[in-house]
Amino acid sequence: xxxxxxxxxxxxxxxxxxxxxxxxxxxxxxxxxxxxxxxxxxxxxxxxxxxxxxxxxxxxxxxxxxxxxxxxxxxxxxxxxxxxxxxxxxxxxxxxxxxxxxxxxxxxxxxxxxxxxxxxxxxxxxxxxxxxxxxxxxxxxxxxxxxxxxxxxxxxxxxxxxxxxxxxxxxxxxxxxxxxxxxxxxxxxxxxxxxxxxxxxxxxxxxxxxx
Numbered sequence: 001x002x003x004x005x006x007x008x009x010x011x012x013x014x015x016x017x018x019x020x021x022x023x024x025x026x027x028x029x030x031x032x033x034x035x036x037x038x039x040x041x042x043x044x045x046x047x048x049x050x051x052x053x054x055x056x057x058x059x060x061x062x063x064x065x066x067x068x069x070x071x072x073x074x075x076x077x078x079x080x081x082x083x084x085x086x087x088x089x090x091x092x093x094x095x096x097x098x099x100x101x102x103x104x105x106x107x108x109x110x111x112x113x114x115x116x117x118x119x120x121x122x123x124x125x126x127x128x129x130x131x132x133x134x135x136x137x138x139x140x141x142x143x144x145x146x147x148x149x150x151x152x153x154x155x156x157x158x159x160x161x162x163x164x165x166x167x168x169x170x171x172x173x174x175x176x177x178x179x180x181x182x183x184x185x186x187x188x189x190x191x192x193x194x195x196x197x198x199x200x201x202x203x204x205x206x207x208x209x210x211x
Contacts, residue, residue, distance in 0.1 A: 001211060003155035004097060005146060005178070006127075007164035008108035008115065009044065010186030012090055013122065016041055017083040018076065019048075023055050026072035030064075032056060044187045045166035047109040047139055048072070080114075086122055087185055093205035094126040105129035105149035107162070107172070109139045129153055140168050143176035150176075161200075161211065170196045181211065 009015045016037065024034040035043075035055050043054035052069050060068075097104060104127045108115045115132030123130075129152045131137060131145040138144045150160060162173035165186025173180035181200035182193045193201060200211060 001102065001159060001161045003103040003105075003150070003153055003160040004208065005105050005107050005149055005160060005162045007162075007166075007169050007186075008106050008110065008118065008130075010165040010188075011163055011169075011183055012086060012106065013084055013118065014087050015080075015084045016044070016187070018080050019044065019051065021082070022072050022076035022079060023052060025075045026052065026068050027055060029071050030068045032060070032068065041187050045109075045168045047133070048076070081121075087205065089205035093208055094123065096206075096209055098126045103153045103155055105131065105153060107140065107145045107149060108132045109168075112137070141171035141175055143172060146172060146176040146178065163208065165193075167192075167196055170198050173198075181208070 006012050020037050020040045023040055027034050040055065043051050049069060052072050053065070056065060056068055094104070106115060106119055106123070106127055106129070110132045112132040112134040115130045119127055119130035129149050131149050133139045137148055146162065150157065157177045160178050161181055162169065162176070162178045163181045163183065164170070164172070165183045166188050170180050170182065179199040181202055182196065182198040184190045184193065184201065184203050190201065202208060
């Protein structure tokens with residue numbers, strides 16, 4: 001593989017605790033029942049709006065939802081790095097890929113400013129291209145971000161691998177025409193990933209070096 005494109009949350013970064021804390025703070029602030037860590041883990045993968053949509057009671061009206069979402073966004077903005085950090089083995093694997101000359105990019109459903117900030121904070125020494133949602137790039141599973149990154153890296157699909165942790169990532173890779181590796185340390189369990197039939201299933205970051 002000459003190019004590796006990484007999903008961010010659940011693949012490179014463990015953001016679950018900070019996201020869970022923000023969701024439950026918003027629910028609690030609006031007198032709504034809180035969610036367990038495992039429930040929130042299953043809601044992740046489709047962006048923060050869909051995360052909060054899944055967390056609130058299904059009977060909640062749209063007008064009542066917006067203040068909850070606003071509370072979540074404000075709290076998460078202030079606390080998004082309380083516990084967030086790369087998964088064990090990620091930094092060593094990125095360094096090894098970098099030393100091999102592998103081109104790398106981040107593909108995320110976070111908004112572009114947040115993706116840029118997180119890449120600069122954690123991965124800038126290894127990853128130059130980080131693509132998030134913007135006015136010109138639709139969220140995954142649309143292939144926009146993948147195609148944008150491949151173009152920026154001057155890479156081609158035949159020698160590229162997409163690495164993610166959810167059904168959204170598998171669909172994104174397929175729509176973009178890339179092979180996909182699913183990781184089992186993220187937001188989905190192995191028994192949820194296997195039926196998706198990714199090209200590869202990996203249990204620790206160092207396995208990427210063997211592909």
